[in-house]
Amino acid sequence: MSTGEIVSFEPATGSELWRGRIGDADDVVARARRAWPLWAAQPLSTRIELMRRFANEVRKESDKLADLIARETGKPLWEARSEVDSVVDKVEVSVRAYAERTAQRKLDSALNGTSAVRHKPHGVLAVISPWNMPALLPAAQIIPALIAGNVVVFKPSEKAPATGDLLVRCFHRAGISAAVVQLMLGGPEQGQALAMHDGVDGVLFTGSAHAGVSINRKLASNPGKVVALELGGNNPIVVWDTPKIVDAAAIVVQSAFTSAGQRCSSARRLILKSTMYDAVITEVRRLTERLIVGAPFDTPTPFMGPVIDNAAADGLTESFVYLLSNGGRAIKHMARLREDLPFVSPAIIDVTRIEERPDVELFGPLLQVIAVDDFDEAIAEANNTRFGLVASLLGGSPQDYNRFWANVRAGVVNWNRPTIGENAGAPFGGTGLSGNNRPGGYYMADSCAYPVSSAEMEQPRATIGVGLRDS
Secondary structure, X not given: OOOOEEEEEOOOOOOEEEEXXXXXXXXXXXXXXXXXXXXXXXXXXXXHHHHHHHHHHXXXXXXXXXXXHHHHHOOOHHHHHHHHHHHHHXXXXXXXXXXXXXXXXXXXXXXXXXXXXXXXXXXXXXXXXXXXXOOHHHHHHHHHHHHHOOEEEEEOOOOOHHHHHHHHHHHHHOOOOOOOEEEOOOOHHHHHHHHHOOOOOEEEEEOOHHHHHHHHHHOOOOOOOEEEEEOOOOEEEEEOOOOOHHHHHHHHHHHHHHHHHOOOOOEEEEEEEHHHHHHHHHHHHHHHHHOOEOOOOOOOOOOEOOOOOXXXXXXXXXXXXXXXXXXXXXXXXXXXXXXXXXXXXXEEEEOOOOOOOOOOOOOOOEEEEEEEOOHHHHHHHHOOOOEEOEEEEEOOOHHHHHHHHHHOOOOEEEEOOOOOOOOOOOEEOOEEOOEOOOOEEHHHHHHHEEEEEEEEOOOOOOOOOOOOOOO
């Protein structure tokens, strides 16, 4: 990276893909503040119409955008196309969510007056997004923010700036002012400067727990600034009494290895009933060994691509060796598949004998297995983490699921479904190190506007009936 520039490289080839100039927080925020009053004054119907035009622009660019996502992240083309489709769908979901979550209400009050509840935008929102879903994750925050009447400064990950650039150009081509949605390139230093800027009224951050906690700590003395954190997870998937071993194994593999395990909702820990251990592990390992790891445009079509860069690949292989040397038992070893490129094989390791397991988010295709004897132990093991994003139970009775749902600490709790693939019509967020109780997804509207209650009459009417001297 040269001074003043961000350079993006293709994980699957190592080739340079794109470069752009690092932005300045003072400049972009000043421009955003000037643009906000006019944008906030636009009728809601106008802002919604512009979002629908944005969806049409994304449709026009769908092939180009999918190709770019695949190249910049290394994910297979089929997965990149699915992400683009989700960006388009996010517009109508966000319109419905805003109408439901911020609905205007009128109530009767004394003296034939009324009481009203309406919502106002915060102002200038900073959207700081990661690289793993470089179009969908920012769109899922920018769209609700704009519908609510905010203006946005968007800082994409320094590992996926090209996708962020094309996404912003789609907003501009839809007729949204270049001052209303701005792209600000940079790394962690620029992200911190943007989040801390006095001219920013709120921060919508998606990324690692480490970075999120840092932002939250630095803004703790400023309660007037909205901070919505969507962080990572050390997510458990529990397999209990079920005859559907093949189906359960497929759900485990989907949860752990889709996107090369690079989703905040990916399963990190497989918790197994000990009497089912051999049957489930045999099937999970068999299916994992069949997964095709390859470049985005390879034939045959790969299930998963590389991880984002060599540093990530090195960290994952080192973590596997650490677990192995501290009492873990390899079920399927992790291997570097291509010299000088971040392709790794999906790995499975039994960590039951490790007494103090590292409670970290290993962001990649590395699944840890833990055997337990009873359901209470399974719930306790699922909760043996500071994170609390997603938990899933495969098998068990309805009564088992009720216990699991009631006692597992997570913002998303599933039964016989993967940990990944959240419902667009539901909130998405977690507890502990996974978030700060401001979920995204369908509830993102809550972080984009604040409620204002009003007592109203057409003319002032009042008398004072007690405590007055005689006239």
